[in-house]
Amino acid sequence: MATQSVVTAIRCLECIAEHGNIGLSELARNTGLSKATLLRALATLEELRWVQQSAPPLSTWSLTVHAHRVTSQGQVGSTLREAAMAQLNGLQLDTGETIHLCQPDGEVLVVTERLDSSHALRAFLALGTRIPLHASGTGLAYLSAQKEDWVRRYLDGPLERRTRLSLAEPTEVWAELAAIRARGYSVNEEGLSPGITSLGAPVRDAAGEAVAAISISGPTSRITPARFEDYGTAVRECAGRISAALGYRG
Incomplete structure:
Protein backbone atom coordinates (compact mmCIF):
# COMPACT_ATOMS: atom_id res chain seq x y z
CA MET A 1 0.00 0.00 0.00
CA ALA A 2 1.07 3.58 -0.58
CA THR A 3 1.96 5.61 2.50
CA GLN A 4 -1.36 7.48 2.49
CA SER A 5 -3.22 4.18 2.24
CA VAL A 6 -1.40 2.94 5.33
CA VAL A 7 -2.29 6.14 7.21
CA THR A 8 -5.95 5.73 6.20
CA ALA A 9 -6.01 2.10 7.31
CA ILE A 10 -4.48 2.91 10.69
CA ARG A 11 -6.92 5.78 11.26
CA CYS A 12 -9.77 3.38 10.46
CA LEU A 13 -8.50 0.83 12.96
CA GLU A 14 -7.98 3.43 15.68
CA CYS A 15 -11.47 4.86 15.20
CA ILE A 16 -13.14 1.44 15.19
CA ALA A 17 -11.17 0.42 18.29
CA GLU A 18 -12.26 3.57 20.13
CA HIS A 19 -15.94 3.55 19.17
CA GLY A 20 -16.70 -0.15 18.81
CA ASN A 21 -19.40 -1.04 16.29
CA ILE A 22 -19.52 1.99 14.01
CA GLY A 23 -21.28 2.80 10.75
CA LEU A 24 -19.64 4.19 7.66
CA SER A 25 -21.16 7.67 8.05
CA GLU A 26 -20.00 7.97 11.67
CA LEU A 27 -16.59 6.62 10.71
CA ALA A 28 -16.33 9.32 8.03
CA ARG A 29 -17.32 12.05 10.51
CA ASN A 30 -14.80 10.91 13.11
CA THR A 31 -11.88 10.47 10.72
CA GLY A 32 -12.61 13.34 8.33
CA LEU A 33 -12.17 10.95 5.40
CA SER A 34 -14.54 10.40 2.50
CA LYS A 35 -16.76 7.32 2.41
CA ALA A 36 -15.14 6.20 -0.85
CA THR A 37 -11.66 6.36 0.69
CA LEU A 38 -12.83 4.53 3.79
CA LEU A 39 -14.55 1.78 1.79
CA ARG A 40 -11.32 1.04 -0.07
CA ALA A 41 -9.38 0.79 3.19
CA LEU A 42 -12.10 -1.27 4.88
CA ALA A 43 -12.20 -3.72 1.99
CA THR A 44 -8.47 -4.35 2.35
CA LEU A 45 -8.68 -4.64 6.14
CA GLU A 46 -11.61 -7.03 5.83
CA GLU A 47 -9.66 -9.17 3.37
CA LEU A 48 -6.78 -9.31 5.86
CA ARG A 49 -9.26 -10.29 8.64
CA TRP A 50 -8.69 -7.16 10.75
CA VAL A 51 -12.26 -5.81 10.53
CA GLN A 52 -15.70 -7.26 9.91
CA GLN A 53 -19.06 -5.82 8.86
CA SER A 54 -22.32 -6.79 10.50
CA ALA A 55 -25.33 -7.84 8.46
CA PRO A 56 -27.82 -5.24 7.15
CA PRO A 57 -29.62 -3.12 8.10
CA LEU A 58 -26.98 -1.98 10.64
CA SER A 59 -23.90 -2.82 8.54
CA THR A 60 -21.54 -1.55 11.23
CA TRP A 61 -17.82 -2.21 11.37
CA SER A 62 -15.88 -3.77 14.25
CA LEU A 63 -12.49 -5.31 14.95
CA THR A 64 -12.16 -9.07 14.55
CA VAL A 65 -10.88 -11.69 16.97
CA HIS A 66 -7.86 -11.94 14.66
CA ALA A 67 -7.08 -8.23 15.26
CA HIS A 68 -7.30 -8.66 19.03
CA ARG A 69 -5.10 -11.76 18.90
CA VAL A 70 -2.39 -10.09 16.85
CA THR A 71 -2.27 -6.93 18.95
CA SER A 72 -2.25 -8.87 22.22
CA GLN A 73 0.77 -10.83 21.03
CA GLY A 74 2.66 -7.56 20.68
CA GLN A 75 2.67 -7.17 24.48
CA VAL A 76 2.58 -3.37 24.44
Missing part, protein backbone atom coordinates in the same frame (compact mmCIF):
# COMPACT_ATOMS: atom_id res chain seq x y z
CA GLY A 77 4.19 -2.13 27.63
CA SER A 78 5.30 -5.65 28.50
CA THR A 79 8.13 -4.42 30.76
CA LEU A 80 5.65 -2.33 32.74
CA ARG A 81 3.17 -5.18 32.85
CA GLU A 82 5.81 -7.63 34.05
CA ALA A 83 6.80 -5.22 36.81
CA ALA A 84 3.22 -4.43 37.77
CA MET A 85 1.05 -7.54 37.71
CA ALA A 86 2.26 -9.30 40.85
CA GLN A 87 2.01 -6.03 42.80
CA LEU A 88 -1.44 -5.27 41.42
CA ASN A 89 -2.67 -8.75 42.30
CA GLY A 90 -1.49 -8.20 45.85
CA LEU A 91 -3.25 -4.83 46.00
CA GLN A 92 -6.48 -6.38 44.74
CA LEU A 93 -6.32 -9.16 47.35
CA ASP A 94 -5.60 -6.66 50.13
CA THR A 95 -8.44 -4.29 49.27
CA GLY A 96 -11.01 -6.50 47.56
CA GLU A 97 -11.75 -3.68 45.11
CA THR A 98 -11.17 -3.22 41.37
CA ILE A 99 -7.62 -2.29 40.39
CA HIS A 100 -6.79 -0.40 37.17
CA LEU A 101 -3.49 0.11 35.40
CA CYS A 102 -3.61 3.00 32.93
CA GLN A 103 -1.01 4.23 30.44
CA PRO A 104 -0.79 7.57 28.64
CA ASP A 105 -1.82 8.14 25.05
CA GLY A 106 -1.25 11.83 24.40
CA GLU A 107 -3.33 13.79 26.90
CA VAL A 108 -5.53 10.90 28.05
CA LEU A 109 -4.92 7.65 29.87
CA VAL A 110 -5.96 4.27 28.49
CA VAL A 111 -7.00 1.35 30.68
CA THR A 112 -4.51 -1.42 29.86
CA GLU A 113 -5.13 -3.82 32.77
CA ARG A 114 -8.04 -4.38 35.14
CA LEU A 115 -8.28 -6.73 38.11
CA ASP A 116 -11.92 -7.13 39.05
CA SER A 117 -13.44 -7.08 42.50
CA SER A 118 -15.42 -10.14 43.55
CA HIS A 119 -18.23 -7.90 44.83
CA ALA A 120 -21.41 -7.83 42.77
CA LEU A 121 -21.43 -4.04 43.04
CA ARG A 122 -18.08 -2.87 41.69
CA ALA A 123 -16.27 -0.39 39.49
CA PHE A 124 -15.85 -1.34 35.85
CA LEU A 125 -13.94 0.27 32.98
CA ALA A 126 -13.44 -1.78 29.83
CA LEU A 127 -9.89 -2.34 28.63
CA GLY A 128 -9.06 0.35 26.10
CA THR A 129 -11.27 2.97 27.78
CA ARG A 130 -9.82 6.46 27.38
CA ILE A 131 -9.85 8.46 30.61
CA PRO A 132 -9.55 12.24 31.05
CA LEU A 133 -6.70 13.31 33.30
CA HIS A 134 -8.59 15.93 35.32
CA ALA A 135 -11.65 13.80 36.11
CA SER A 136 -10.22 10.48 37.29
CA GLY A 137 -8.15 9.06 40.11
CA THR A 138 -5.49 7.68 37.78
CA GLY A 139 -5.52 10.82 35.66
CA LEU A 140 -5.04 13.20 38.57
CA ALA A 141 -2.25 11.00 39.92
CA TYR A 142 -0.55 11.05 36.51
CA LEU A 143 -0.97 14.84 36.26
CA SER A 144 0.58 15.30 39.70
CA ALA A 145 3.80 13.72 38.41
CA GLN A 146 4.12 16.08 35.44
CA LYS A 147 6.15 19.28 35.23
CA GLU A 148 4.30 22.54 35.79
CA ASP A 149 4.47 23.70 32.17
CA TRP A 150 3.04 20.38 30.95
CA VAL A 151 0.13 20.66 33.40
CA ARG A 152 -0.43 24.29 32.43
CA ARG A 153 -0.71 23.38 28.74
CA TYR A 154 -3.17 20.61 29.56
CA LEU A 155 -5.31 22.88 31.73
CA ASP A 156 -5.39 25.52 29.00
CA GLY A 157 -7.52 23.12 26.95
CA PRO A 158 -11.20 22.26 27.50
CA LEU A 159 -11.92 20.36 30.72
CA GLU A 160 -14.94 18.15 30.21
CA ARG A 161 -17.24 17.81 33.20
CA ARG A 162 -17.96 14.07 33.25
CA THR A 163 -20.17 14.28 36.35
CA ARG A 164 -21.39 17.10 38.55
CA LEU A 165 -18.39 16.43 40.83
CA SER A 166 -15.70 16.53 38.12
CA LEU A 167 -12.93 19.07 38.59
CA ALA A 168 -13.53 21.26 35.54
CA GLU A 169 -11.84 24.53 36.59
CA PRO A 170 -8.05 24.93 36.42
CA THR A 171 -7.91 26.41 39.92
CA GLU A 172 -9.66 23.34 41.31
CA VAL A 173 -7.24 21.01 39.56
CA TRP A 174 -4.14 22.95 40.71
CA ALA A 175 -5.36 22.79 44.32
CA GLU A 176 -5.99 19.06 44.05
CA LEU A 177 -2.57 18.43 42.50
CA ALA A 178 -0.91 20.21 45.42
CA ALA A 179 -2.78 17.92 47.83
CA ILE A 180 -1.84 14.81 45.82
CA ARG A 181 1.85 15.76 45.79
CA ALA A 182 1.76 16.29 49.56
CA ARG A 183 0.19 12.94 50.44
CA GLY A 184 1.37 10.83 47.47
CA TYR A 185 -2.01 9.67 46.17
CA SER A 186 -5.15 11.05 44.55
CA VAL A 187 -8.73 10.84 45.77
CA ASN A 188 -11.45 11.15 43.15
CA GLU A 189 -14.95 11.02 44.59
CA GLU A 190 -17.42 10.42 41.74
CA GLY A 191 -15.54 12.68 39.33
CA LEU A 192 -15.49 10.12 36.51
CA SER A 193 -18.54 7.96 37.19
CA PRO A 194 -21.47 8.64 39.56
CA GLY A 195 -21.30 6.44 42.64
CA ILE A 196 -17.63 5.44 42.12
CA THR A 197 -14.64 6.63 44.17
CA SER A 198 -11.03 5.90 43.25
CA LEU A 199 -7.60 6.51 44.74
CA GLY A 200 -4.56 6.57 42.47
CA ALA A 201 -0.80 6.95 42.34
CA PRO A 202 1.70 7.52 39.51
CA VAL A 203 4.22 4.95 38.30
CA ARG A 204 7.66 6.27 37.24
CA ASP A 205 10.44 4.82 35.11
CA ALA A 206 14.19 4.84 35.78
CA ALA A 207 14.42 8.45 34.57
CA GLY A 208 11.71 9.56 36.97
CA GLU A 209 9.14 10.13 34.21
CA ALA A 210 5.53 9.10 34.83
CA VAL A 211 4.75 6.15 32.55
CA ALA A 212 1.47 4.98 34.07
CA ALA A 213 -0.90 5.31 36.99
CA ILE A 214 -2.74 2.74 39.09
CA SER A 215 -5.91 3.01 41.11
CA ILE A 216 -8.20 1.32 43.59
CA SER A 217 -11.81 1.88 42.49
CA GLY A 218 -15.14 0.92 43.98
CA PRO A 219 -18.58 2.11 45.05
CA THR A 220 -18.59 5.27 47.13
CA SER A 221 -20.72 3.35 49.63
CA ARG A 222 -17.71 1.12 50.38
CA ILE A 223 -14.75 3.40 49.71
CA THR A 224 -15.65 5.97 52.33
CA PRO A 225 -13.44 8.76 53.76
CA ALA A 226 -12.62 6.47 56.68
CA ARG A 227 -10.73 4.23 54.24
CA PHE A 228 -8.94 6.95 52.27
CA GLU A 229 -5.73 6.93 54.29
CA ASP A 230 -5.37 3.14 54.34
CA TYR A 231 -6.23 2.70 50.65
CA GLY A 232 -4.23 5.75 49.66
CA THR A 233 -1.15 4.47 51.46
CA ALA A 234 -1.63 1.04 49.87
CA VAL A 235 -1.88 2.39 46.30
CA ARG A 236 1.05 4.78 46.85
CA GLU A 237 3.29 2.02 48.17
CA CYS A 238 2.23 -0.35 45.39
CA ALA A 239 3.06 2.26 42.75
CA GLY A 240 6.39 2.80 44.51
CA ARG A 241 7.27 -0.90 44.27
CA ILE A 242 6.37 -1.00 40.58
CA SER A 243 8.45 2.12 39.97
CA ALA A 244 11.40 0.57 41.80
CA ALA A 245 11.11 -2.53 39.60
CA LEU A 246 11.36 -0.21 36.58
CA GLY A 247 14.57 1.27 37.96
CA TYR A 248 13.26 4.39 39.71
CA ARG A 249 15.39 5.36 42.69
CA GLY A 250 13.74 8.61 43.74
Whole structure:
Protein backbone atom coordinates (compact mmCIF):
# COMPACT_ATOMS: atom_id res chain seq x y z
CA MET A 1 0.00 0.00 0.00
CA ALA A 2 1.07 3.58 -0.58
CA THR A 3 1.96 5.61 2.50
CA GLN A 4 -1.36 7.48 2.49
CA SER A 5 -3.22 4.18 2.24
CA VAL A 6 -1.40 2.94 5.33
CA VAL A 7 -2.29 6.14 7.21
CA THR A 8 -5.95 5.73 6.20
CA ALA A 9 -6.01 2.10 7.31
CA ILE A 10 -4.48 2.91 10.69
CA ARG A 11 -6.92 5.78 11.26
CA CYS A 12 -9.77 3.38 10.46
CA LEU A 13 -8.50 0.83 12.96
CA GLU A 14 -7.98 3.43 15.68
CA CYS A 15 -11.47 4.86 15.20
CA ILE A 16 -13.14 1.44 15.19
CA ALA A 17 -11.17 0.42 18.29
CA GLU A 18 -12.26 3.57 20.13
CA HIS A 19 -15.94 3.55 19.17
CA GLY A 20 -16.70 -0.15 18.81
CA ASN A 21 -19.40 -1.04 16.29
CA ILE A 22 -19.52 1.99 14.01
CA GLY A 23 -21.28 2.80 10.75
CA LEU A 24 -19.64 4.19 7.66
CA SER A 25 -21.16 7.67 8.05
CA GLU A 26 -20.00 7.97 11.67
CA LEU A 27 -16.59 6.62 10.71
CA ALA A 28 -16.33 9.32 8.03
CA ARG A 29 -17.32 12.05 10.51
CA ASN A 30 -14.80 10.91 13.11
CA THR A 31 -11.88 10.47 10.72
CA GLY A 32 -12.61 13.34 8.33
CA LEU A 33 -12.17 10.95 5.40
CA SER A 34 -14.54 10.40 2.50
CA LYS A 35 -16.76 7.32 2.41
CA ALA A 36 -15.14 6.20 -0.85
CA THR A 37 -11.66 6.36 0.69
CA LEU A 38 -12.83 4.53 3.79
CA LEU A 39 -14.55 1.78 1.79
CA ARG A 40 -11.32 1.04 -0.07
CA ALA A 41 -9.38 0.79 3.19
CA LEU A 42 -12.10 -1.27 4.88
CA ALA A 43 -12.20 -3.72 1.99
CA THR A 44 -8.47 -4.35 2.35
CA LEU A 45 -8.68 -4.64 6.14
CA GLU A 46 -11.61 -7.03 5.83
CA GLU A 47 -9.66 -9.17 3.37
CA LEU A 48 -6.78 -9.31 5.86
CA ARG A 49 -9.26 -10.29 8.64
CA TRP A 50 -8.69 -7.16 10.75
CA VAL A 51 -12.26 -5.81 10.53
CA GLN A 52 -15.70 -7.26 9.91
CA GLN A 53 -19.06 -5.82 8.86
CA SER A 54 -22.32 -6.79 10.50
CA ALA A 55 -25.33 -7.84 8.46
CA PRO A 56 -27.82 -5.24 7.15
CA PRO A 57 -29.62 -3.12 8.10
CA LEU A 58 -26.98 -1.98 10.64
CA SER A 59 -23.90 -2.82 8.54
CA THR A 60 -21.54 -1.55 11.23
CA TRP A 61 -17.82 -2.21 11.37
CA SER A 62 -15.88 -3.77 14.25
CA LEU A 63 -12.49 -5.31 14.95
CA THR A 64 -12.16 -9.07 14.55
CA VAL A 65 -10.88 -11.69 16.97
CA HIS A 66 -7.86 -11.94 14.66
CA ALA A 67 -7.08 -8.23 15.26
CA HIS A 68 -7.30 -8.66 19.03
CA ARG A 69 -5.10 -11.76 18.90
CA VAL A 70 -2.39 -10.09 16.85
CA THR A 71 -2.27 -6.93 18.95
CA SER A 72 -2.25 -8.87 22.22
CA GLN A 73 0.77 -10.83 21.03
CA GLY A 74 2.66 -7.56 20.68
CA GLN A 75 2.67 -7.17 24.48
CA VAL A 76 2.58 -3.37 24.44
CA GLY A 77 4.19 -2.13 27.63
CA SER A 78 5.30 -5.65 28.50
CA THR A 79 8.13 -4.42 30.76
CA LEU A 80 5.65 -2.33 32.74
CA ARG A 81 3.17 -5.18 32.85
CA GLU A 82 5.81 -7.63 34.05
CA ALA A 83 6.80 -5.22 36.81
CA ALA A 84 3.22 -4.43 37.77
CA MET A 85 1.05 -7.54 37.71
CA ALA A 86 2.26 -9.30 40.85
CA GLN A 87 2.01 -6.03 42.80
CA LEU A 88 -1.44 -5.27 41.42
CA ASN A 89 -2.67 -8.75 42.30
CA GLY A 90 -1.49 -8.20 45.85
CA LEU A 91 -3.25 -4.83 46.00
CA GLN A 92 -6.48 -6.38 44.74
CA LEU A 93 -6.32 -9.16 47.35
CA ASP A 94 -5.60 -6.66 50.13
CA THR A 95 -8.44 -4.29 49.27
CA GLY A 96 -11.01 -6.50 47.56
CA GLU A 97 -11.75 -3.68 45.11
CA THR A 98 -11.17 -3.22 41.37
CA ILE A 99 -7.62 -2.29 40.39
CA HIS A 100 -6.79 -0.40 37.17
CA LEU A 101 -3.49 0.11 35.40
CA CYS A 102 -3.61 3.00 32.93
CA GLN A 103 -1.01 4.23 30.44
CA PRO A 104 -0.79 7.57 28.64
CA ASP A 105 -1.82 8.14 25.05
CA GLY A 106 -1.25 11.83 24.40
CA GLU A 107 -3.33 13.79 26.90
CA VAL A 108 -5.53 10.90 28.05
CA LEU A 109 -4.92 7.65 29.87
CA VAL A 110 -5.96 4.27 28.49
CA VAL A 111 -7.00 1.35 30.68
CA THR A 112 -4.51 -1.42 29.86
CA GLU A 113 -5.13 -3.82 32.77
CA ARG A 114 -8.04 -4.38 35.14
CA LEU A 115 -8.28 -6.73 38.11
CA ASP A 116 -11.92 -7.13 39.05
CA SER A 117 -13.44 -7.08 42.50
CA SER A 118 -15.42 -10.14 43.55
CA HIS A 119 -18.23 -7.90 44.83
CA ALA A 120 -21.41 -7.83 42.77
CA LEU A 121 -21.43 -4.04 43.04
CA ARG A 122 -18.08 -2.87 41.69
CA ALA A 123 -16.27 -0.39 39.49
CA PHE A 124 -15.85 -1.34 35.85
CA LEU A 125 -13.94 0.27 32.98
CA ALA A 126 -13.44 -1.78 29.83
CA LEU A 127 -9.89 -2.34 28.63
CA GLY A 128 -9.06 0.35 26.10
CA THR A 129 -11.27 2.97 27.78
CA ARG A 130 -9.82 6.46 27.38
CA ILE A 131 -9.85 8.46 30.61
CA PRO A 132 -9.55 12.24 31.05
CA LEU A 133 -6.70 13.31 33.30
CA HIS A 134 -8.59 15.93 35.32
CA ALA A 135 -11.65 13.80 36.11
CA SER A 136 -10.22 10.48 37.29
CA GLY A 137 -8.15 9.06 40.11
CA THR A 138 -5.49 7.68 37.78
CA GLY A 139 -5.52 10.82 35.66
CA LEU A 140 -5.04 13.20 38.57
CA ALA A 141 -2.25 11.00 39.92
CA TYR A 142 -0.55 11.05 36.51
CA LEU A 143 -0.97 14.84 36.26
CA SER A 144 0.58 15.30 39.70
CA ALA A 145 3.80 13.72 38.41
CA GLN A 146 4.12 16.08 35.44
CA LYS A 147 6.15 19.28 35.23
CA GLU A 148 4.30 22.54 35.79
CA ASP A 149 4.47 23.70 32.17
CA TRP A 150 3.04 20.38 30.95
CA VAL A 151 0.13 20.66 33.40
CA ARG A 152 -0.43 24.29 32.43
CA ARG A 153 -0.71 23.38 28.74
CA TYR A 154 -3.17 20.61 29.56
CA LEU A 155 -5.31 22.88 31.73
CA ASP A 156 -5.39 25.52 29.00
CA GLY A 157 -7.52 23.12 26.95
CA PRO A 158 -11.20 22.26 27.50
CA LEU A 159 -11.92 20.36 30.72
CA GLU A 160 -14.94 18.15 30.21
CA ARG A 161 -17.24 17.81 33.20
CA ARG A 162 -17.96 14.07 33.25
CA THR A 163 -20.17 14.28 36.35
CA ARG A 164 -21.39 17.10 38.55
CA LEU A 165 -18.39 16.43 40.83
CA SER A 166 -15.70 16.53 38.12
CA LEU A 167 -12.93 19.07 38.59
CA ALA A 168 -13.53 21.26 35.54
CA GLU A 169 -11.84 24.53 36.59
CA PRO A 170 -8.05 24.93 36.42
CA THR A 171 -7.91 26.41 39.92
CA GLU A 172 -9.66 23.34 41.31
CA VAL A 173 -7.24 21.01 39.56
CA TRP A 174 -4.14 22.95 40.71
CA ALA A 175 -5.36 22.79 44.32
CA GLU A 176 -5.99 19.06 44.05
CA LEU A 177 -2.57 18.43 42.50
CA ALA A 178 -0.91 20.21 45.42
CA ALA A 179 -2.78 17.92 47.83
CA ILE A 180 -1.84 14.81 45.82
CA ARG A 181 1.85 15.76 45.79
CA ALA A 182 1.76 16.29 49.56
CA ARG A 183 0.19 12.94 50.44
CA GLY A 184 1.37 10.83 47.47
CA TYR A 185 -2.01 9.67 46.17
CA SER A 186 -5.15 11.05 44.55
CA VAL A 187 -8.73 10.84 45.77
CA ASN A 188 -11.45 11.15 43.15
CA GLU A 189 -14.95 11.02 44.59
CA GLU A 190 -17.42 10.42 41.74
CA GLY A 191 -15.54 12.68 39.33
CA LEU A 192 -15.49 10.12 36.51
CA SER A 193 -18.54 7.96 37.19
CA PRO A 194 -21.47 8.64 39.56
CA GLY A 195 -21.30 6.44 42.64
CA ILE A 196 -17.63 5.44 42.12
CA THR A 197 -14.64 6.63 44.17
CA SER A 198 -11.03 5.90 43.25
CA LEU A 199 -7.60 6.51 44.74
CA GLY A 200 -4.56 6.57 42.47
CA ALA A 201 -0.80 6.95 42.34
CA PRO A 202 1.70 7.52 39.51
CA VAL A 203 4.22 4.95 38.30
CA ARG A 204 7.66 6.27 37.24
CA ASP A 205 10.44 4.82 35.11
CA ALA A 206 14.19 4.84 35.78
CA ALA A 207 14.42 8.45 34.57
CA GLY A 208 11.71 9.56 36.97
CA GLU A 209 9.14 10.13 34.21
CA ALA A 210 5.53 9.10 34.83
CA VAL A 211 4.75 6.15 32.55
CA ALA A 212 1.47 4.98 34.07
CA ALA A 213 -0.90 5.31 36.99
CA ILE A 214 -2.74 2.74 39.09
CA SER A 215 -5.91 3.01 41.11
CA ILE A 216 -8.20 1.32 43.59
CA SER A 217 -11.81 1.88 42.49
CA GLY A 218 -15.14 0.92 43.98
CA PRO A 219 -18.58 2.11 45.05
CA THR A 220 -18.59 5.27 47.13
CA SER A 221 -20.72 3.35 49.63
CA ARG A 222 -17.71 1.12 50.38
CA ILE A 223 -14.75 3.40 49.71
CA THR A 224 -15.65 5.97 52.33
CA PRO A 225 -13.44 8.76 53.76
CA ALA A 226 -12.62 6.47 56.68
CA ARG A 227 -10.73 4.23 54.24
CA PHE A 228 -8.94 6.95 52.27
CA GLU A 229 -5.73 6.93 54.29
CA ASP A 230 -5.37 3.14 54.34
CA TYR A 231 -6.23 2.70 50.65
CA GLY A 232 -4.23 5.75 49.66
CA THR A 233 -1.15 4.47 51.46
CA ALA A 234 -1.63 1.04 49.87
CA VAL A 235 -1.88 2.39 46.30
CA ARG A 236 1.05 4.78 46.85
CA GLU A 237 3.29 2.02 48.17
CA CYS A 238 2.23 -0.35 45.39
CA ALA A 239 3.06 2.26 42.75
CA GLY A 240 6.39 2.80 44.51
CA ARG A 241 7.27 -0.90 44.27
CA ILE A 242 6.37 -1.00 40.58
CA SER A 243 8.45 2.12 39.97
CA ALA A 244 11.40 0.57 41.80
CA ALA A 245 11.11 -2.53 39.60
CA LEU A 246 11.36 -0.21 36.58
CA GLY A 247 14.57 1.27 37.96
CA TYR A 248 13.26 4.39 39.71
CA ARG A 249 15.39 5.36 42.69
CA GLY A 250 13.74 8.61 43.74
